[in-house]
Amino acid sequence: MSKMSATNAIEVQDVCLSLGGHTILDAVSFAIPQGSYVGIVGPNGGGKTTLLRIILGLLRPTHGRVAVFGESPFAARRRGNIGYVPQRIAQADIPFPISVEEIVWSGRTPAIGVGNRRSPHDRKFVEEVMDRAKVGHLRHRLVGNLSGGERQRVFIARSLAADPSLLILDEPTTGVDIAAKEEFYALLKTLNADLGLTILFVSHDIEVMTSEVAFVLALNQRLICHCESHKFLSEDTVERLYGKAMQSHPLHLHL
Amino acid sequence: MIPSIFQYEFMILAFIAGIVTAIVAPTMGVFLVIRRYSFMADTLAHVSLAGVTVGFLTGTQPILSAMAVSAITAIWVEELRRKRRVLGDSALSMFLSGGLALAAVLLSASRGLNVNLHSVLFGSIATVNRLDVWIILSLGVAIFLAIVCLYKELSCIAFDEELAETGGVQTRLINHIFVILTAITVSVSMRIVGILLIGALMVIPVTAAMQLSRSFRGTLWIAIALSLLSVIAGLFIAYYVGFSSGGTIVLLSMALFFLANLCKKFVGSP
Structure with a gap:
């Protein structure tokens, strides 16, 4: 990366x-x-x-x-x-319908260039990123209906979709339960290593x-x-x- | 047999203008609604009234003068919002009243000006002429193409502006294009639904679609479908019963919203 x-x-x-x-x-x-x-x-x-x-x-x-x-x-x-995951994203109210897949793809926006054509490489990359953050199975779910931990992973996947070299997170585990927290830090460790x-x-x-x-x-x-x-x-x-x-x-x- | 309604040229023109409006208004509306910027449509519509008056006074096409005035206002409001000089909603309400005030002054200054205010405010199918339809059609196509090209940037910013910015989207440029497209949409929709009801056609079908949809893209398609349904049915009713076209269309879309809401209640949320 x-x-x-x-x-x-x-x-x-x-x-x-x-x-x-x-x-x-x-x-x-x-x-x-x-x-x-x-x-x-x-x-x-x-x-x-x-x-x-x-x-x-x-x-x-x-x-x-x-x-x-x-x-x-x-x-x-x-x-x-730069990939960025802002504060309180796990608890933020998302009152409009948007699927997990759409959120993750929105992170890929500048990498695609002008227009909406998604190349096979774009698709492969976004799939990889969703697998890595373990959100592939949630792709058609509404982001507003996910748990804090799941939502956190969706936004990690979103931030990775542009293929950044630096990941910046602000209080990433606020509103996430303990099990999800451990899983989350394990994910960060693998991304780093x-x-x-x-x-x-x-x-x-x-x-x-x-x-x-x-x-x-x-x-x-x-x-x-x-x-x-x-x-x-x-x-x-x-x-x-x-x-x-x-x-x-x-x-x-x-x- | 062609139904009698299509034997009149003005009805065919009204249907063409109506269908363009029905597609373009909720398409822009989706982005406005989820950015909590719905009021922008109403503000630009009220400012358009001043634009229409300027058009009548100077002899320009009212749609074009309305478009110019509302595009300038749109950029102005957007810059105020970006610089956080004024809270977004107070900027909008200020310009809404300001636009109306300017229109009132211009109208009173030009006593004897033959403006059918009622048709400008509430929409009218009988006053659509060929030139209007050509303007509406070409602007409508231009808006639609622009949205197709910028869909991913517009939606990325709509989901979260700050995330879009840190991700490298040129938010300022795209936001300017976005508010200009909104201004053009308002002037395109003006003929059929009228200045006072444009905001409704940009917002209500979207709110109804949000009750039923499981994605952003889905919301967009459902909103266009609901809006087409309201406009086409509304034009038939307006013709046969003689109701105001704008009023009928907006009431129908309200009815669809309540229906969608009932669906959600009884079938369960998506």
């Missing part, structure tokens, strides 16, 4: 964002090599989603530079290099961060740390990230 040669998948240099006088992100810099599996963790309001939106080119930073595969987010988007897909996701779930991903970016306005996930808990990062409040409720860490 990977289309680019060896550069960093994402480079963020000195990114600042303020909105209405409030600082949301302050001098954030990091690089994510291709093929990495990285999680962003931090408190609510710490700027996680905002950072993703800047990387996706949906928001412009007040200051600083972002490169995705060595080019601007807009250029990377045009190439279909088998296809070399760079994966970046946001979660406030520290347990997931330490057990699933290889690298953690801890964000609370500033980048508190960018480290391997097993080192994440051994340092005093959690305290710096969440302040003293976390210490009085150690059970929340599920340790």
Whole structure:
């Protein structure tokens, strides 16, 4: 799936964002090599989603530079290099009739080019993607009638349909039950290991961060740390990230 | 034997214009409805009234002047929505009243202007002439071809605009084309259903189809079928009973909506 040669998948240099006088992100810099599996963790309001939106080119930073595969987010988007699964998609109300197949194919839109002719390669690719996300058997179902976990997989398939090199997910498991959650993270792991897909996701779930991903970016306005996930808990990062409040409720860490 | 209704040229013209309207209106309507942009049709229709008046005052074809005025408004509203300067629905309601106000002023300023306001507002089959039909037919074909070419982009944006954008769809360009197509659809539909009832023909068949369909594409086809049924039956009734064509067509599509809703209730949701 990977289309680019060896550069960093994402480079963020000195990114600042303020909105209405409030600082949301302050001098954030990091690089994510291709093929990495990285999680962003931090408190609510710490700027996680905002950072993703800047990387996706949906928001412009007040200051600083972002490169995705060595080019601007807009250029990377045009190439279909970025797959995105937004927040709360598993719970979102979809009040109009649309089938699973139609959602997944809509992810293939820019790759098809002008017109509606689907080549055999398009069809084969979309079939593969649906198999991988295990949604093939749901193809004729209405998306609005699916469970949270099923819907999550449909939107993963949708994001893969354009053959991206980078997959960005925002709180992917909100509204998904525990069994579906495990299956979901297993899917992400195979996408990362088998296809070399760079994966970046946001979660406030520290347990997931330490057990699933290889690298953690801890964000609370500033980048508190960018480290391997097993080192994440051994340092005093959690305290710096969440302040003293976390210490009085150690059970929340599920340790 | 040809039924007596088709012995009159104006009825044949009305049927051609009606069928084009019946196909094009719900086709655009599907995208408007699922984007929660249904009100756009009504707004552009009201603005079209100002366009029609301008047409009468300057001696241009009213359909064309209506189309120009509503296309400009459409782009304006879309830009306001995109820049989030104004909430989408307040922009629409502002332009709706603004269009009507402009029409009122222009009409009053041109006292003695011979405009059959009733037929413009509620649609009329007797006033359709050959030139109208040629304009309606060519614009209708153009809209349909544009939708066929852009179907996947339009539906991708309609499902989720932000996902379409991050996926590399040129949302701004496509949205501009989309609102211009909506403006053209409104001016095409104006003759048969009238300015006040265009929105209904773009929205009601779609809402009815949504009760029955199991996919987006299915919704589109069912909506076109229901709209054709309402328009054709409506034109027959309008001719034989003498009712207003626009009113009859919209009431019939409302009836089909309730029927579809009953079907859903008793047969179960799709």
